[in-house]
Amino acid sequence: NGRFIDDLEPLPDIAHAAILRSTQAHAKITSIDASAAREAPGVLGVLTGEDVKKLSKPFPLAVDAPVRYYSMAVEKVRYVGEPVAVVVAEDRYLAEDALELIEVEYEPLPPVLDPEQALRDDAPLLHEEVGSNVGNHRTFEFGEPVEKVFAEADVVVEEKFRFHRYSSTPIETYGVIADYDAAEDSMSIWVNFHGPFIMHRVVAGALGIPENRLSFIVPPDIGGSFGIKSGIYPYMTLMGIASRAVGRPVKWIEDRIEHLLASSSGTARVSGVRAAFRQSGELVGLDYRFVDDVGGYIRSPEPATMYRCFGNFTGAYGVENVKVETLSVMTSKTPTGLNRGFGGPQLYFPLEGIMDRAAEKLGLDPAELRRRNLVRAEQFPYRTPLGGIYDSGGYEAVLDRALELSGYEELRERQRKAQAEGRYFGVGMATIVDPSGTNMGYVTLAQTHEERAQTNDMSGCTDAATVSMDPSGGITVRLTSTPQGQGHETVATQITADELGVPPERVRVIADMDTSAQPWTITTGSYSSRFAPLSASAIAQASRKLRAKLARIAAHSLGVDAEDLEFEDGRFMVRGDPERSVSVRKAAGIAHWNSSSLPEEIEPGLQETAFFSLPVTAAPDEEDQVDSSATYGFITDIVAVEINPETFEIEIEDYISVHDAGKLLNPMLAEGQIYGAAAHGIGGALYEEFRYNEDGQLVTGSFMDYLCPTATEVPRLKIDHIETPSPYSLLGAKGLGEGNTMSAPAALANAVSDALRPAGVRITELPVTPDGLFSMLHEHAEER
Numbered sequence: 205n206g207r208f209i210d211d212l213e214p215l216p217d218i219a220h221a222a223i224l225r226s227t228q229a230h231a232k233i234t235s236i237d238a239s240a241a242r243e244a245p246g247v248l249g250v251l252t253g254e255d256v257k258k259l260s261k262p263f264p265l266a267v268d269a270p271v272r273y274y275s276m277a278v279e280k281v282r283y284v285g286e287p288v289a290v291v292v293a294e295d296r297y298l299a300e301d302a303l304e305l306i307e308v309e310y311e312p313l314p315p316v317l318d319p320e321q322a323l324r325d326d327a328p329l330l331h332e333e334v335g336s337n338v339g340n341h342r343t344f345e346f347g348e349p350v351e352k353v354f355a356e357a358d359v360v361v362e363e364k365f366r367f368h369r370y371s372s373t374p375i376e377t378y379g380v381i382a383d384y385d386a387a388e389d390s391m392s393i394w395v396n397f398h399g400p401f402i403m404h405r406v407v408a409g410a411l412g413i414p415e416n417r418l419s420f421i422v423p424p425d426i427g428g429s430f431g432i433k434s435g436i437y438p439y440m441t442l443m444g445i446a447s448r449a450v451g452r453p454v455k456w457i458e459d460r461i462e463h464l465l466a467s468s469s470g471t472a473r474v475s476g477v478r479a480a481f482r483q484s485g486e487l488v489g490l491d492y493r494f495v496d497d498v499g500g501y502i503r504s505p506e507p508a509t510m511y512r513c514f515g516n517f518t519g520a521y522g523v524e525n526v527k528v529e530t531l532s533v534m535t536s537k538t539p540t541g542l543n544r545g546f547g548g549p550q551l552y553f554p555l556e557g558i559m560d561r562a563a564e565k566l567g568l569d570p571a572e573l574r575r576r577n578l579v580r581a582e583q584f585p586y587r588t589p590l591g592g593i594y595d596s597g598g599y600e601a602v603l604d605r606a607l608e609l610s611g612y613e614e615l616r617e618r619q620r621k622a623q624a625e626g627r628y629f630g631v632g633m634a635t636i637v638d639p640s641g642t643n644m645g646y647v648t649l650a651q652t653h654e655e656r657a658q659t660n661d662m663s664g665c666t667d668a669a670t671v672s673m674d675p676s677g678g679i680t681v682r683l684t685s686t687p688q689g690q691g692h693e694t695v696a697t698q699i700t701a702d703e704l705g706v707p708p709e710r711v712r713v714i715a716d717m718d719t720s721a722q723p724w725t726i727t728t729g730s731y732s733s734r735f736a737p738l739s740a741s742a743i744a745q746a747s748r749k750l751r752a753k754l755a756r757i758a759a760h761s762l763g764v765d766a767e768d769l770e771f772e773d774g775r776f777m778v779r780g781d782p783e784r785s786v787s788v789r790k791a792a793g794i795a796h797w798n799s800s801s802l803p804e805e806i807e808p809g810l811q812e813t814a815f816f817s818l819p820v821t822a823a824p825d826e827e828d829q830v831d832s833s834a835t836y837g838f839i840t841d842i843v844a845v846e847i848n849p850e851t852f853e854i855e856i857e858d859y860i861s862v863h864d865a866g867k868l869l870n871p872m873l874a875e876g877q878i879y880g881a882a883a884h885g886i887g888g889a890l891y892e893e894f895r896y897n898e899d900g901q902l903v904t905g906s907f908m909d910y911l912c913p914t915a916t917e918v919p920r921l922k923i924d925h926i927e928t929p930s931p932y933s934l935l936g937a938k939g940l941g942e943g944n945t946m947s948a949p950a951a952l953a954n955a956v957s958d959a960l961r962p963a964g965v966r967i968t969e970l971p972v973t974p975d976g977l978f979s980m981l982h983e984h985a986e987e988r
Contacts, residue, residue: 344528640833645664
């Protein structure tokens with residue numbers, strides 16, 4: 205019964221589009237001859253970069269670099285797969301046929317594929333007007349000067365880590381239906397887009413249409429996203445331009461090859477990390493250098509991946525002295541964007557890796573080193589040196605529970621026996637802070653305080669919900685959280701039924717999104733695990749507002765003050781006289797059928813909208829400190845692996861994951877989210893990778909080469925929870941749907957490193973594959 209974007213036929217006479225894509229990673233477009241395509245049967249129009257340049261504006265960016273990014277290549281291509289022409293025809297078959305008639309001539313230019321090489325003075329420039337390949341560069345320092353801290357430290361550990369590009373691989377690829385109305389100069393776009401809805405402004409700006417004349421309509425089912433569909437907005441714009449050009453609604457459905465080649469990917473990062481310790485194991489200083497590979501354009505919402513976890517750059521550890529240098533670098537690859545956990549996997553792979561190296565150098569067990577540095581229960585709410593406010597948590601209790609569940613000492617004994625037998629058996633862990641509900645203000649860290657002062661501040665993480673009641677007491681809840689399969693509808697039903705004292709079957713939840721018909725803000729959407737802390741709070745708040753109105757109606761009917769009523773099992777009862785009562789259903793009937801009997805201060809109708817936000821999510825201050833997320837959970841993962849000495853396959857023997865995500869709203873759904881996030885994290889750690897050859901051609905462009913884990917590769921997890929409610933969200937809940945994408949790569953890499961420690965091999969690059977392990981071990985053996 206699902207209704208996906210390709211199921212929709214919202215308008216008659218829909219035309220269909222197909223896209224011609226660049227075969228070059230970096231080249232000037234010397235000519236495009238589309239004359240034959242324009243004359244092909246059924247073709248309504250052909251667009252090239254020159255048309256797009258005339259009919260649209262460059263997209264607004266989150267950085268000040270003069271990068272001119274359009275929905276199609278203009279004069280130059282900067283990655284393989286970049287659109288260079290669009291054919292609109294009566295059906296997709298005719299459009300595809302016409303693509304083959306378009307002749308494009310290129311003047312090849314040298315590609316730049318490695319982000320560190322892209323920083324060199326002699327590197328080829330992708331955007332000459334920028335003057336370098338750097339889209340954003342900042343340096344931050346908090347606490348005492350790190351050079352002083354490192355000079356006085358007993359132990360310093362240093363390492364470079366490389367985190368790779370990989371995807372979200374949703375079941376459903378991108379899909380857009382755009383319709384331009386010339387009479388109103390308005391645009392309606394049906395799209396499987398999950399937010400953030402700041403992209404509404406970005407598309408409106410590119411199309412040159414007032415924001416109140418642009419509508420996004422999201423179908424009830426969007427076939428998954430996990431972040432990657434935030435990158436669909438260039439195609440929304442492109443199809444909008446096509447609709448305006450041909451005077452018809454235009455539909456485009458991306459195929460899988462296009463999706464892997466050119467939709468978006470998670471951001472790759474090269475991390476240089478130094479950590480300073482006292483001999484006791486106390487972590488006293490961190491020095492980061494993060495170089496993010498953002499692809500051919502630093503397009504919105506990037507550099508989101510760089511700064512999303514800014515407030516929790518110190519992880520779960522009480523370190524006060526931190527220096528961070530951040531560089532977002534453009535390369536001849538597909539532009540990047542959000543991928544489940546964005547910013548977190550890139551952060552914790554090096555941070556947790558350096559903790560293991562420090563434990564070895566200090567002669568401490570990795571669990572003990574972490575315990576000595578965890579933020580303590582009595583410190584909450586804890587403010588990190590970068591401004592994050594960790595709202596609540598029992599970090600040590602979670603670690604203890606994970607050690608208990610894993611049988612940690614028994615695992616270590618198994619390891620000793622395996623090593624004595626010459627087998628590769630390792631135990632790894634990660635203790636991470638899981639941010640949820642991003643504060644939109646973190647994006648402005650791309651600018652200095654002085655630069656921010658010249659523009660409007662940006663902050664907040666608001667969500668909205670509307671709850672209404674019909675005359676018979678039936679309840680309708682409208683969400684703006686654009687769910688993608690997480691179970692928002694189920695939890696919204698639970699919350700509303702509980703707040704209004706009605707059976708769940710009396711509640712109907714509508715999750716379709718239409719920006720022209722529903723309340724929303726630029727932070728609205730399904731990203732950064734924001735449903736539990738924000739959307740659920742908005743649902744509860746709207747339900748309580750409705751209940752308060754019903755209470756006033758019931759009180760007036762009973763001749764008492766609303767403060768004299770108690771509410772239980774869907775009835776308002778006079779305190780001390782429970783026989784005098786009015787049911788929710790009767791109060792609803794009065795509001796709808798007998799409005800003249802309402803007190804003067806109460807308007808007829810029963811519909812309440814609530815916007816929920818948190819004051820802690822303010823804009824960055826003068827010192828660049830910011831609480832970059834609304835709430836912060838905590839995870840401890842412990843993983844045991846064994847490596848086959850002949851095939852070098854990695855077998856996950858045990859996987860334990862313990863969470864503190866505040867109050868659990870629905871334990872079954874929470875477990876499903878944990879499994880999904882772990883599968884995604886395992887995929888990124890061991891299987892999934894966008895790999896390019898020296899010419900910038902993607903060589904993992906189909907599921908024959910781009911490997912995803914299946915049910916046989918994902919182990920059965922041992923999951924447990926400790927609940928310390930958040931004081932900030934209305935129901936005490938925090939998000940947890942992304943946490944294991946952040947912890948799994950770090951924990952698995954540490955486990956593999958632990959297994960190979962006798963051979964002197966450490967994992968500093970992902971994914972960890974059998975052929976990679978084979979090469980590392982043989983290279984290390986030759987060096988020895």
